[in-house]
Amino acid sequence: MAESLLTNVLGKLAAFAVEKAVKKFQSLYGIRREVEILSRELTYIQAFIKDADRKHIVEERQLQWVKDVIDIAYQIEDAVDIFLLECPEKLPGFMGRLQGLVKKATQLSFLYKFQEEIKKIQGRIREIKQFRETYEINTLGGDEIPQPHPSLLPIGDPEVVGFARDGANLVKYLLDDENTSLTVVSIVGPGGLGKTTLARKVCNSIEVIKTFGEPIWITVSQKYDLLDILTNIEKHLNVKSTDLDANKIAQLIWNALKERRYLIVLDDVWTEKLWAEIAKVLPNTENGSRVLITTRIANVAKGADTTYDPYELPALDDEQSLELFLQKAVPKKHQCPGDPTDDLKNLAIKFVAKCKGLPLALVVLGSLLSKTPYNFHAWNTLLQSMSWQDTGNECTEIIATSYDHLSFAKKLCFMYFAAYPEDFEIEAKPLLRMWVAEQLIPHEERRTLEETSECFLEDLVQRSMVQVSKKNPDGSIKYCRVHDVLRELAVKKAKEINFLMVCSKPNDWERCSKARRVAIHYSLDLNEPICNYANSYVRSLLFFGDSSKIDHSKYRVLRVLGNMRGELKLQNFKGSPHLRYLQLQTISIKDKEREFGEWIKKMKYLETLDLRKSLHSDLSEWIWQAETLKHVLLSFSLLLVPTQGPPSSVNLRNLQSLSDVRWSESWEASGLPNIPEVRELCIVVDRKAPKRDVASLLDGLKQVVNLTMRGDVIDLLITGIGRFPFYENLRTLVLDHNGDSDDTLVLCDGMLPPHLIELVLGNCEFELDPMPVLEKLVCLKFLWIRGTKSKDDSLRIECSAGGFKQLECLILEHLVIDQWEIEIGAMPMLKYLRVWACGSVAIPPEVMHLHSLQHLDWQTAVEMNYDVLSDILEQRPHLRQKFSYDLAI
Structure with missing residues (x-):
């Protein structure tokens, strides 16, 4: 509130x-x-x-x-x-x-x-x-809300409950052999009923995967752009157009689909107009291709196709509802302890009755209970506070109740999600840094603000108010999103107090005149400069479309300027001295480095400078004078000179992330920079860089957990990393070697940090099989090895039983391998395996014993042994696979 x-x-x-x-x-x-x-x-x-x-x-x-x-x-x-x-x-x-x-x-x-x-x-x-x-406002409410207890629950989605019969019915429609025409199958129901969950369950079924392969999943949302949808379909089909003309992209899609049996999912469709536009792009070759639509509106489903009646998804029954509720409210137990008729079980049944069988309501309410002390008094107090009547808005009311139980800081953080468009995949780290820049995160002992913000996001996930769409190998959140119903709540709460407003069209500017934060969800044209906006006290401007004229100098107290999607063209580089967070995407500041740099140099409060997707040359003359910097994320291009690292003359004790900076010539003469708190470091090392100076820099860093080195770095890192102070704590190591092709890498025990979770070895050649050393890294979950294919001698590699205990993802590319042996018991946790352009290596039959494997992508230069493939698929019917051979690889 x-x-x-x-x-x-x-x-x-x-x-x-x-x-x-x-x-x-x-x-x-x-x-x-x-x-x-x-x-x-x-x-x-x-x-x-x-x-x-x-x-x-x-x-x-x-x-x-x-x-x-x-x-x-x-x-x-x-x-x-x-x-x-x-x-x-x-x-x-x-x-x-x-x-x-x-x-x-x-x-x-x-x-x-x-x-x-x-x-x-x-x-x-x-x-x-x-x-x-x-008016006798002497108290601000009634009963006190029970305070949440600490939770150490892991982040994760619950198992799918219910939908067995619904899923079977939909699969039958999709695989109807008697209907060979291109046909639309629709799932209809209100928000929070589980339409998207059911659609994913259907698409993951073995029958659907065997028939259609990987479905093309497109999230549409209430406000959509046809060109964006076509571009996303194009990406799924691995065809790329250099032209942004919708007609040309449509023709590419038509040509790519006409020879295959396909399944396209259009999730969250709001208008009948969309199908009329998409239908023109999809060929009907009478091969049984299908389109699956999820929508809240029955007329949208009826307007798309009348072959099958729209599938109206029913609510969960009482038994299913209780199962899903307890799955979240009492994790790892799935039922209340003691006799089924005890007081807590009766309370659980009463909670479930309020949810009316809506999965989203059950999940959110169950998650709220998991944060409440596990006793009758706490549960009953919460139940009594839910005094609203049956109005048909049960899902909204339950979500609002969960929101009310957030701490004040977490409410503000949740409201920040109102800035993002529907179904937008949100990169977690920039979001957390914006929370910090906005001063929404309270100080906590023994934690940085960034660490506290990460805990806040994890808590919102555990409360089922935020969904995780992708995790990092270490288990932290990489991308997230919010359900439409929850986003609507965030928009409503943010609007109530002018915390944040969304501009979806030009006329929206007037109603945003008092908003402290503004998110622009459309592209500004040449005749609509944003500098005409009347609110000079806005704290954040977030752009999700092309913006041709941005005069941010008009916003004198601006703290956050974020370009999340599209092209942003700043009208000038001046003003906004309170700026704490700056993210520019798909913008070229090449040839404007001095003007841009002089502006950055004047920023007295700047904490985050994110130019990862911008084109620029060396900015080192200016940016290192902003001593408040915490996160500097620059771009790396072989065509441009990277920015030099900070000189010894500056004090950057707050710096935590430093990405894609070049070894600085000044280090040899003037000493090393003062950056003791850096945790994430990416440095580019050229051949003329004295190894002793780069090594001295690493010698002075104790907090590094993620390290990326590009350039001539094999001798520097692999032969001496064991002596660096961060050796035991390093979790991610990316070694992207760009030295001579004759350089080879010989690994031995103890050479690599023992607690690595993620390891990338790029452009490396090996004299000996690296697997005996790598498989002993007991914490390793992600391994990616890229060779150069310049080596004449081929490798014979072997993974032994008990090796790679935690490995979940293995990618091998451009290595010269002629044989690969996998002992039974190796890689027991492996989920994803990609082998691409690795010589004449054949698929080892032992792959069928990798019981956790879900995705297999194998592209080789020799013809497949289809007997082995058949055996693997027979043993592993749920395996998603992609096989090909090409003698030109």
């Missing part, structure tokens, strides 16, 4: 912004006194509402009072930010300051306006205090 934002804003202003303002003018008694009075008033209000996070706001007058206080907090934040922006950095002594103010009429005028603004705010505070007394 809104009271959570209030607690955060007031606490931040009282403890940070106001304190700074007082220090700026500690000798100007009038202003100092006014600010101190304001701070004291805020403290009293904060004390009054401090317990609001543990209670419900149940009356409209209470909610309105809280909104009034939030407006005041925003006014204070604006005044203080402008104050810190306008006032001089250093003021002389008392007499000198007075003389300076007299001489500088503009500054004196500003100070007067600031003092007047403070007095107005004080008057407004007195008004709302009187309002509270007049």
Whole structure:
């Protein structure tokens, strides 16, 4: 609720912004006194509402009072930010300051306006205090919400419950041999009923995979772009057009599909118009191809095809509902302990009844219970607080209840998801860094803000409010998304308090005039410069489309400028001195490095500079002067000179991530940079770099857990990594060698860090089989070896029983292998195996004994042994496979 934002804003202003303002003018008694009075008033209000996070706001007058206080907090934040922006950095002594103010009429005028603004705010505070007394707003809610207990539950999705009969019916429609025409099969039902889950279950069935191969899955959403959909289909088909013309892409898709039997999934369709547009692209060759649609709207399904009636997905029955609920509420047990008729079981049944068989409601409510103390009193208190009546909005109400139980900081973080378009796959690390830049994350002992933000995201996942779409090998979240129904809640809550607003079309700008954060979900044309936007106090601008004219200098207190998708063209490089987070994507700043660099150099608060997808040359002359930097992520291109690493003259003690910087010539003469807290490091080493200097840099780093080295690095790393201080703690090692092709790599025991989880060896050639050494890395989950195919002698590799105990993904590319033996018992956890262009190596028959294997991608230069393939597929019917041979490889 809104009271959570209030607690955060007031606490931040009282403890940070106001304190700074007082220090700026500690000798100007009038202003100092006014600010101190304001701070004291805020403290009293904060004390009054401090317990609001543990209670419900149940009356409209209470909610309105809280909104009034939030407006005041925003006014204070604006005044203080402008104050810190306008006032001089250093003021002389008392007499000198007075003389300076007299001489500088503009500054004196500003100070007067600031003092007047403070007095107005004080008057407004007195008004709302009187309002509270007049209307007897003496408490902000009723019963206290039970506080969550610590949870160490692993991140993961529950098993699919129910849908067995529904799945079988849909599979029958998809595989109907009597119907050879291209046909649409539709799943219809309200949000939260499990349409997408059922569709995935059907597509993963062995019968469907054997018939169609890998389905082409396209998420559509309420606002879609036809060109984006066509481009995504094109990517699935591995055809690439250099032209962005929709007609040409459509022709490529038609040609790629006309010779195959295909299954395309259009998930979350909202309009009948879409099928009319897509149908023109799909060939009907009378081979039984299918399109599977999920939608909330029956007319969308009926308008697509009338061959089969739309499949109206029923809700889960009582037994299935209880199973799914307990799966989340009581993990690892799936049932309440004790007699089935005990009090907790009865409460569980009552909770389930409120969900009306909606899977999303059951999962979210069960996840909430898993965070609540496991006793009758806590469960019953929560049940009694759910006093809403049957209105047909049970799913929305349950999700709102789960939201109410979040801490105030987590509510703000959840509201931030409103910025992203429907079904958008969100990269986790940039999201977490934006939370930190927005100062949404509280300080916790023995944790960095980034570590706390990661815990917040994991907690939202465990509460089933956020879904994980992809994980890193170490188990951390790489990409996530939110269900449409949950996103709607985030949008609603963010809008209530002007926390964040979304612009989906040009006319939306007017209603965003008071928003603190704005997300733009459409492309701005040449005639619509964003600098005309009236809200000069916006804190974040997030772009999800092409933006041709962006004059960010108009936004004087901007903290976050993020280009998430599309092309962003900045109109100029100036202004926005409060900027803490800058992400530019698909923008070329080549030939504008000086202008861009001079702007960055003036950023006094900049924490994240993300230019991974931008084209630029060396920026080292400017960016290292921003001493507040925490994350510097630059781009690497063989065509451009990479940015040199930071010189020894700068102090970057806050730096945690440093990506794609070049070995600096200054290190040899002036010493190494002061970057002791770096945890993620990617460095480019050329042949003229003295190995002793690069090694000395690594000698001084104790916190590194992810290390990437590009260039002439074999001798540097592999022969000496054991002596570096991060040797025991290193989790990810990427060694991308670009030296002479004659260089070979000989691995031996103890050479690589023992606790590696992810290892990539790029452009490496081996004299001996590397597997006997690599298979002893007991924590290794991801291994990718890329050769150069320049070596004449072929390898014989062997994986022994008991080796690679934790390995889940193995990729071998461009190695010269003539034989591969796998002993039974090797790689027991392997899920994904890709072997591509590795000479004449044949598929080992022992692959059938890799019981965890789910994906097999094998492309070789010799004809397949189809007897072996047949045996493997017979033993492993659920295996997804892709086989080919090409003598030209």
